Amino acid sequence: MRERLPVLLFAVAMAAIPLIPGMPPFWIVLLDNIGLSALVAMGLVLLTGVGGLTSSPRLDKPRFAASAPTPPRC
Numbered sequence: 001m002r003e004r005l006p007v008l009l010f011a012v013a014m015a016a017i018p019l020i021p022g023m024p025p026f027w028i029v030l031l032d033n034i035g036l037s038a039l040v041a042m043g044l045v046l047l048t049g050v051g052g053l054t055s056s057p058r059l060d061k062p063r064f065a066a067s068a069p070t071p072p073r074c
Contacts, residue, residue: 018028
């Protein structure tokens with residue numbers, strides 16, 4: 001339960017924001033859009049697997065179709 005406490009507190013704080021008196025509706029809509037955009041971005045990262053490819057050793061040197069293949073190392 002101790003590991004979930006920060007997430008729980010964050011969820012409670014986000015749920016309480018619309019109840020604050022004098023909160024402009026623009027801020028609520030802005031926070032909604034930020035949250036939805038974050039969910040879409042995380043979904044795309046998980047769907048395409050981009051998160052695991054950022055440190056791939058295969059990406060160190062770009063390969064071109066017109067270049068000759070390199071001989072194997074002995």
